[in-house]
Amino acid sequence: MRTARLLCVLVLKRNNMAKSSSPKTKAAAQKSPAAFTGTETTAIAASPLNPSKYAPGQRNNEPGSADQEKELMKLFTSGIKDIYWAENQLVKALPKMANAAGDKKLAGAILDHLQQTSTQVERLEAVFELLDKEPQAQKCDAMEGLTKEAESVVESTLAGTAARDLGIILSCQKVEHYEIAAYTGLIGLATNLDLLDIADLLTQTLDEEQSSDQLLGNIADDIFSGSNNKAKKP
Ligand SMILES: [Fe+2]
Numbered sequence: 502m503r504t505a506r507l508l509c510v511l512v513l514k515r516n517n518m519a520k521s522s523s524p525k526t527k528a529a530a531q532k533s534p535a536a537f538t539g540t541e542t543t544a545i546a547a548s549p550l551n552p553s554k555y556a557p558g559q560r561n562n563e564p565g566s567a568d569q570e571k572e573l574m575k576l577f578t579s580g581i582k583d584i585y586w587a588e589n590q591l592v593k594a595l596p597k598m599a600n601a602a603g604d605k606k607l608a609g610a611i612l613d614h615l616q617q618t619s620t621q622v623e624r625l626e627a628v629f630e631l632l633d634k635e636p637q638a639q640k641c642d643a644m645e646g647l648t649k650e651a652e653s654v655v656e657s658t659l660a661g662t663a664a665r666d667l668g669i670i671l672s673c674q675k676v677e678h679y680e681i682a683a684y685t686g687l688i689g690l691a692t693n694l695d696l697l698d699i700a701d702l703l704t705q706t707l708d709e710e711q712s713s714d715q716l717l718g719n720i721a722d723d724i725f726s727g728s729n730n731k732a733k734k735p
Contacts, residue, residue, distance in 0.1 A: 574694060578634070583639050583683070584625065584687065586638035587644035587680070588621050590641070591644070591648070594651065595614060597655070598672070601655040602669050603660060603661040603665060603666055604666045604720065604724060606723070607720050610713075610717065614673075614709075614713050624706055627702060628699050628702055631696070631699055647672070650675070651673070651676070655669065670718075670721045673713075673717055674718070680706075681714065684704075684707040684710060
């Protein structure tokens with residue numbers, strides 16, 4: 502099992518060597534980390550809304566210190582465990598959404614994203630391997646809530662209606678937006694922790710989430726305009 506996972510890491514790493522030199526990947530890895538450079542510390546300390554606990558000289562984890570790096574690594578690892586739980590939850594939830602969708606294009610898009618999600622789970626297992634840790638899930642309350650909400654949308658709409666399909670799209674886009682926020686933050690942390698191989702892996706997933714979000718939006722437009730096929734095959 503461990504050998505298979507290691508092979509997976511090596512394949513992913515090899516793929517990344519080609520990708521890491523691409524301007525797109527570098528740009529993606531560089532676009533978000535500004536929030537974690539430490540420059541915001543000054544702004545926080547200067548804010549009248551923040552008490553003296555953030556005043557200069559009172560922190561034991563100043564930017565660039567070993568303490569800060571340790572804390573950021575803890576935050577990063579926790580975020581990876583959280584999104585690992587979330588992706589696994591989606592592997593269970595997406596087939597129900599595809600089954601409930603009446604629009605053929607929507608059902609197909611959800612099933613395609615299910616395959617991507619399985620790959621994203623493997624990618625996170627590769628991240629754990631690069632961190633020299635066993636894969637571990639930490640319950641993501643946000644994703645649990647989002648998938649429950651999606652189920653209640655299905656329960657409260659009639660099968661085969663535009664309302665059902667648009668409700669499913671709305672729920673799936675909420676999920677995508679959560680994932681986009683999570684991966685963007687994790688890429689910023691990984692980049693600042695100099696975990697560039699990991700940042701590249703997470704960027705691949707971020708690209709997929711953004712494409713999926715866009716595709717769902719396009720399908721919603723088609724449903725609104727009535728240009729989509731009316732129903733999927735039984
Ligand atoms: Fe995902």
